[in-house]
Amino acid sequence: MGIVAHVDAGKTSLTERLLFAAGVVDRVGRVDDGNTRTDSMDLERKRGITIRSAVVAFRLGELPMNLIDTPGHSDFIAEVERALSVLDGAVLVISAVEGVQPQTRLLMRTLDRLRIPTLLFVNKTDRVGARYDDLLADIRRLLTPAAVPMQTVPELGTRAATVVPLPTQRSELGEILAERNDEFLEQYLEGTADQVAELANQVASAAAHPVYFGSAMTGVGIDELIDGIRTWLPRATGSPNDDLSARVFKVERVAAGQKLASARIVSGSLTARTPVAVHPVDGPEYRTRPSGIELYADGARTPVDRVEAGQIVALRGLKDIRIGDQLGVRTTYTQRLFAPPTLETVVSARDRVRLFQALTQLAEQDPLIRIRKAEEITVSLYGEVQKEVIASLLESEYGVDVTFSETTPIHVxxxxxxxxxxxxxxxxxxxxxxxxxxxxxxxxxxxxxxxxxxxxxxxxxxxxxxxxxxxxxxxxxxxxxxxxxxxxxxxxxxxxxxxxxxxxxxxxxxxxxxxxxxxxxxxxxxxxxxxxxxxxxxxxxxxxxxxxxxxxxxxxxxxxxxxxxxxxxxxxxxxxxxxxxxxxxxxxxxxxxxxxxxxxxxxxxxxxxxxxxxxxxxxxxxxx
Missing domain, CATH: 3.30.230.10 (Ribosomal Protein S5; domain 2)
Known part of the structure; x- marks a missing residue:
């Protein structure tokens, strides 16, 4: 499951609440305090924003969950794209105060295009200026006409704000569902319709979207959201008995410069030190073997010898692996959800050799940071905030102090x-x-x-x-x-x-x-x-x-x-x-x-x- 939102809507705070509810953490971290579990980079803690997708696995009762917290700032849309490629379902977070923002609309359009079942969570209901009726109207006008409110919010906009469940057998819900299924419409008119079953079907097909309300800061509405996740979002359907199919959505370098590739096992199983076919994003197929496998579980990564369908893993020993590569059987999926960067800037440093080596390693973690080495070294960008991120990473991880020229467009x-x-x-x-x-x-x-x-x-x-x-x-x-x-x-x-x-x-x-x-x-x-x-x-x-x-x-x-x-x-x-x-x-x-x-x-x-x-x-x- 992925948590996506416009920047500052409260994604990471919601992630902390879910981890607390699952018993992974014993206290809720705060973005403002820089002590959240999924924001591990120094710059993420300083700026209070998510820059790289983070994975954490836990159990909600009997339901095993792999949760991916994604960036909200538009400069890091490439990270969101990589996460979307491996999701079964998503929670789109909306601020009750700021409402539907530009990035919210872009994300919802993409989730809809990929037919990813999505719940909406309206956060910050305890804040002054929080809205309900007109916000629902905006959601239906700008995001999805099939937004189904699951609660009312007494004391909205105050610290005393709570949530009260709405009945599932109600006319408003029945009418929304009937607009999207003629067979259900007949049953509804006859008075024999099962609205709960039909809502589950329409959520699974990304035709309807339940809307939950609450506050990630106070915990109000979180239990109800968890019930909604368990009730409406579909489980992974891949079988461990099928052929292996896995997709790499994140690559990072760890101790001694070794690559660590995060991958979703879509179907089949994978054993450490066993040869496996790799299908690069571009280039011919080749075979390799992971030297080690770590399973995301119980809020941490645990070394294991074998993993199977539905799990997210970190693979070691794949020195040529890149984001977007597939393991096992190649499957077709949308390669590009968002446009590539259209801007670039010249990067300068005293030691050009060390700068180029460092940028090359950064590009492995983000393939859209394209590097060109001509008379000058240039990198591609989505926006100005990325400059600060790249400069911070180069200084903290590689000891390279850089300056940037003015950003210019990339032509074709x-x-x-x-x-x-x-x-x-x-x-x-x-x-x-x-x-x-x-x-x-x-x-x-x-x-x-x-x-x-x-x-x-x-x-x-x-x-x-x-x-x-x-x-x-x-x-x-x-x-x-x-x-x-x-x-x-x-x-x-x-x-x-x-x-x-x-x-x-x-x-x-x-x-x-x-x-x-x-x-x-x-x-x-x-x-x-x-x-x-x-x-x-x-x-x-x-x-x-x-x-x-x-x-x-x-x-x-x-x-x-x-x-x-x-x-x-x-x-x-x-x-x-x-x-x-x-x-x-x-x-x-x-x-x-x-x-x-x-x-x-x-x-x-x-x-x-x-x-x-x-x-x-x-x-x-x-x-x-």
Whole structure:
């Protein structure tokens, strides 16, 4: 089960309450005091926010539970995505005071798209300003029309706030359920409907969402929420008798730099020191064996020899493992729930070698922290808060003091048309031949063969495909080409002279010639924005949007929506407190890419520029 929410809604406090109720901790930790179980990083304790997902396992009566506490800040949405990929159910926490916030809406849309059964928990009912009726109306309007309140809240907004259960056999509930099931509607009209059973069915299919109320700080409503979790959220259904299927959702480094990979065992069983197939996010399958397995149980990790379906484990000894890799049988699931980072910044330190090594290890724990080493070292970001986190981690864990440049947008390149190139080299240090045809596609990288698979040793085919994917990270202007089809239309080799390295050197030259024949356009990222402003500032705000190259697509009284370039979003946001008298609320998320106006920006290359063969050969010689 995952606990998700907008930042400061009370996720970690709720986690502490559940751990206390299960007997895992003997006192409830407080975020403000920096003594919560799941926030273990120094920066998490100082800032009072969750940065990395944390796993804790315990039992609620007879129900074994693996609980994942996720970050709430939008800069760490990648951590949330990885947790969502392994959930059976979720609790979405909403503040009774602040209500439905931008991140809340994004999370609910994603939970709904993945059909993850979800309970809503309205926290902070004891706070001044807490709401009930109009908050329920907002939940139904902005999150889900099938929100089913399970309680009323006497003394709302005071320290004396309590919760009183509502009967399940009531007309409001029956009408909500009947709107989503015609068969149940007939039974309801006849007076023979079992509303409890139907609610369980609709929650399991993510069609209805019970709403519980309470306070994680005082403990009010927690027992009722626990009953709701046990009653409505479905158990894991994988069988230990099936083939092994497991998914890695977290990688961290522990003592002596050893990797520790957290994985959900979806089905089957896994034994320590037994060979297992690994299916990387990208790249060929390989086999390895975990040297040790630790089971999350009773609030801690315990070494075991065997684990099975439904459990979350930490695996040691998998030196090449990465987040998103699958073990055992490969299954299909949504790879991308949220957009990748659209910003980057240059990182500087006195010791560039130590900086690059440290950043490389950080990227293993968060694959969306992409690192580029050209004339300068850059990292990708979701937002400004991530800078502070990266700087803190580099200083505390690696002893590297860094500075950052101004954040800039990450552009991409789009193919303009179709291009081909074929080349064979039989003289000099190489002996190989390849040919490619490239064409644009709507999404993703497609790699296809128009040559006989058996006409070339498999190791050579592997070298060609891996190099193609690596080469596409830098197009004609140095930016990635994310949407492209590459057809391998020609191969040649000379035995026993040709080796795989010959293809790895030749592929970038030929592929870039094909891309040059097609041409590319540089695109910039656009953000979708939602902006709530004071009534008398609407006209001023619309002008402000236009000044930053934004376009307003919707105006609903004091609510504006539209798109704005990522390049101008930060400057746009910086002036909002003044223009909106401190009352403007802005939420942004990635929307799409659009051609850059004017001259296309050029990014420093790291590959020696395969289109300039003299420069490229010099780069290869220096890399040896």
């Amino acid at each position: 390149e789009r193919l303009n048309g179709t291009g081909e190139a074929i080349r064979e080299i039989t003289e000099g240090p190489w002996a190989a031949g390849v040919g490619f045809r490239v064409s644009p596609v709507a999404e993703g990288i497609e790699y296809e063969l128009e040559v006989e698979l058996g006409g070339l040793p498999r190791a050579f085919h592997t070298a060609i495909e891996e190099t193609v994917r690596q080469t596409l990270h830098q197009g004609l202007y140095g930016w990635e080409i994310p949407n492209i089809r590459v057809d391998l239309i020609h191969t040649a080799y000379w035995s026993p002279v040709t080796v795989a390295a010959d293809f790895r050197r030749l592929v970038p030259v030929v592929l870039m010639q094909a891309i040059a024949a097609a041409g590319t356009t540089v695109l910039e990222p656009l953000n979708h924005f939602e902006l709530d402003v004071p009534p008398d500032t609407v006209a001023r705000m619309m002008a402000h949007v236009a000044e930053h190259r934004g376009v307003v697509s919707l105006v609903d009284r004091t609510h504006l929506e539209g798109t704005i370039p990522a390049a101008t979003t930060h400057a746009f946001e910086a002036q909002l407190p003044h223009l909106g008298r401190g009352e403007a609320l802005l939420a942004t998320s990635f929307d799409s890419y659009s051609p850059v106006p004017g001259a296309p920006p050029i990014r420093h290359r790291t590959d020696g520029n395969p289109l300039n063969e003299k420069q490229y050969l010099l780069h290869l010689n220096q890399s040896l």
